[in-house]
Amino acid sequence: MNAGATRNVALIFGYVPNQTAAIIAAAFYFCFGTVLTFHIVRLKNLWALALPIGTLGSGLGFITRYILAEPAYQTSKTTMIIEEVLTLCFPAGFLAFNYIVYGRLVLYCVGARHSLIRPQWVSTFFIMSDISTFVIQASLGAAFVVQPEHHDLGEKIVEVGVVLQTISFGIFSAMLLLTYASVRRERSTNGTETWWRAYQAVAFSSTFIVIRSIYRMISSIDGSSSVIATTEIYLYLLDVLPLMIAIGVYIPFWPGSYTTGEDSILHISIPEQHKLSSVDAGSRELLASNEA
Secondary structure (H helix, E strand, O other), rough: HHHHHHHHHHHHOOOOHHHHHHHHHHHHHHHHHHHHHHHHHHHHHHHHOHHHHHHHHHHHHHHHHHHOOOHHHOOOOOHHHHHHHHHHHOOOOHHHHHHHHHHHHHHHHOOHHHOOOOOHHHHHHHHHHHHHHHHHHHHHHHHHHOOOOHHHHHHHHHHHHHHHHHHHHHHHHHHHHHHHHHHHHHHHOOOOOOOHHHHHHHHHHHHHHHHHHHHHHHHHHHHOOHHHOOHHHHHHHHHHHHHHHHHHHHOOOOHHHHHOOOOOOOOOOEEEHOOOOOOOOOOOHHHHHOOO
């Protein structure tokens, strides 16, 4: 295999992708996506479609990565563009799902007084933020393939996108912690309510998304020629594996089963000083109208 045959692959990855690892990752994503889709169909949770869409799309991304490792496709710009778009953009569905679960948790179970911003705005704000940053990453990744001479400039722009996306999810994670602290400070729950499982699941999931985000930020800042960017095992250990854990937690602990309003503390009368936010919590009707 001569250097010219792998020039474009090396430009993007710094290596030729391992086909065994790619097909295993794709298989896991497809299996997870199938089970998650079953949950949605079983409970008619159409609000949760972002998760299986992101999962199945990521699986297709690794199928494309497998194809990209074939000698005949290692210089295919079209294949590389498809791989970049699928693997960079579809994980946005995982983040979007966490935003949606948090919003429903606040709206249906704990009350808007425990959220710094209106919960019905959480999904819109953070999803739009992530879409913007993921589009930057994917479009510039594709541009690397089409115009490799602009690689350095594009890499800097991608770096900005990755950093902004990490900051965005970091803010969301801080909101999760503040909501937890606010609920505990209020002392209106004994910790055994059904909806706590949804909170614990989204908090657990978000922890691994943060790990993945930090890896991507370090990889981006260090540059495409760095050891962490050009060693494929880091991709699987610090990107793929954390994401699989982040979505895998929802297989046994499906949030739709826990955010039905059972054991809700929505309407408990609380002194103003114990509220995280003064936002009105009359929200079930608003959520229903948004989903209609």
